[in-house]
């Protein structure tokens with residue numbers, strides 16, 4: 001009897017295990033099959049709808065694969081965000097990420113190791129021009145992460161919440177750049193793009209209605225409908241204000257995409273001679289992203305790297321002026337471009353938004369000196385701000 005019971009248990013266990021493995025394999029195989037088909041299908045008016053449907057399917061499968069891998073979608077972020085913004089080094093092992101992180105973050109700053117299951121993400125603080133920038137050194141496990149392999153998905157989910165991505169390679173591994181970009185793309189990270197200007201309002205009935213304020217040269221209505229149907233949306237009003245691609249439309253429908261600026265950091269420049277340097281620069285021009293050549297070990301261009309990181313993060317300085325007093329020009333508040341009065345209130349004190357009466361602004365964003373504004377007012381670099389709260 002006991003023997004039979006344990007046999008049964010083993011059988012159930014095996015079966016269960018087999019199902020999970022079988023599912024993951026099934027998804028990966030399906031992803032590969034669709035990728036193959038996409039490669040073979042030329043893109044033209046006649047195939048556009050079919051390609052749209054395939055790409056939507058692919059996007060859905062990738063999401064499934066990642067959720068099975070235990071990461072993806074903003075889950076499992078084990079590093080506490082701190083400072084005014086976060087920049088993450090992303091790259092293969094041994095390109096010099098930890099060296100750069102150690103050189104850029106000052107010795108006084110706290111560098112702690114946070115357990116990340118079997119991995120570690122090391123944060124450090126770079127202080128530059130009054131801004132505190134959290135730098136993350138994500139371990140170099142990237143390839144395959146988007147299909148849920150290894151524990152790379154957990155790292156990528158930390159990267160998803162960064163404000164700047166530093167695509168890091170060394171002078172011998174420039175061909176990693178498209179690989180890194182693709183892996184990030186597959187986990188929903190869009191580098192150097194803005195969210196497409198598309199609104200989709202799902203309705204109860206009435207079919208799909210598409211209206212656009214500009215001519216659409218990459219996607220037609222049939223394709224839009226096919227993609228929506230793939231996501232089980234059969235009734236919706238779609239308003240498009242930009243000449244978007246098919247991929248951008250899928251991004252909007254799928255949601256859960258993050259739009260992050262990037263900077264290519266090429267390390268170990270000390271090892272390149274004149275001729276090789278020329279080759280590197282040409283390769284980087286072809287890749288088309290903003291880049292910087294550095295050496296972590298030899299300390300070449302590290303100040304320039306700090307400046308670039310600062311610039312890319314789009315910091316602005318706001319000078320606070322207590323009511324009836326002089327502005328504080330010594331310690332400006334460091335905010336990000338696009339920040340509103342509400343963002344400033346939130347940074348200053350948790351009760352400021354609730355108790356807010358009005359604000360006054362002097363500077364670029366003000367129509368006239370001392371303009372009275374509300375919480376939604378967008379600030380500009382160098383503005384002087386007075387916040388008046390209820391007593």
Ligand SMILES: Nc1nc2c(ncn2[C@@H]2O[C@H](COP(=O)(O)OP(=O)(O)OP(=O)(O)O)[C@@H](O)[C@H]2O)c(=O)[nH]1
Pocket residue numbers: 092093094095096097098099100139140267268269270271294295296297298
């Ligand atoms: N020549 C040269 N070597 C460097 C430079 N920066 C780092 N290295 C060397 O490259 C090797 C890898 O550096 P790490 O900083 O450990 O690289 P990593 O990208 O953090 O690697 P993982 O921790 O494995 O992800 C070390 O032996 C460094 O000394 C550089 O600017 N020039």
